[in-house]
Amino acid sequence: MILLLSCTVAFAAPPKPRPYSGFGVVVLGRGDLLVLYAEPGVQRVGELSAERIPALAAEGGEVAVAADARKGEWVRLAYDEAGREGWVELKRSWELCSWEEYLPGRSVRLYGGLKRGLYLLSPTPGEGKGSVSLVPGQTVRVAEVAGEWARSERPSGWFRWRDGDRRLTIVPLPPLR
Structure with missing residues (x-):
């Protein structure tokens, strides 16, 4: 019995790491499709729905995500819980703001x-x-x-x-x- 209980504790998933803050926040539409690139406009990585990326907060039809870097109209976001990142081109409907504003x-x-x-x-x-x-x-x-x-x-x-x-x-x- 003790062996069984100790195995369950040993195999428990570690807590997911706290997200990096980046320089600010991008507020996306929940149903928006994100086209991810390795670099801005270069080497397409894939597509992902905004509701599937790790969000800081979600309310109604919006999802807030930490933006790690910016190059012109492109921002780098973490697109999974492992912290992998990709670049997305900002859409007019998205709001980009600093933490001081958010x-x-x-x-x-x-x-x-x-x-x-x-x-x-x-x-x-x-x-x-x-x-x-x-x-x-x-x-x-x-x-x-x-x-x-x-x-x-x-x-x-x-x-x-x-x-x-x-x-x-x-x-x-x-x-x-």
Whole structure:
């Protein structure tokens, strides 16, 4: 019996990694077809429906995805959970915005399992930490963003919305704009 239980734990799937933040967010239509390229306009990789790529948030007919890089009218997106990336040409119906534009006014949930320091609120954006701590999984509303720091309305203070590896420490919640 113990052997059976230990095998089940050993074969449990590891948690999927937190997504990279990139430079901003692309808001796509849920039914949009993405034509992926290895480089902008060169070496077509394949096609994928927008609803099948790893989304930061989804609401109604829209899907928000982190954009890793930009070259003219092309953006690079992660198109699967393994982090493989491809370039897509921006469509007029898509909205591309920076994190500074996307996060203010939005509710976010904090990832669990992060280093303790990422949950501490600071009175100003920077490394000086305060004594108030957020709770893993807690939902807060972002009032403003300054670099890698976001100001929470309640409790009031600044926290890191992405870590030093540029991975998100938060999950943006619907509704989308």
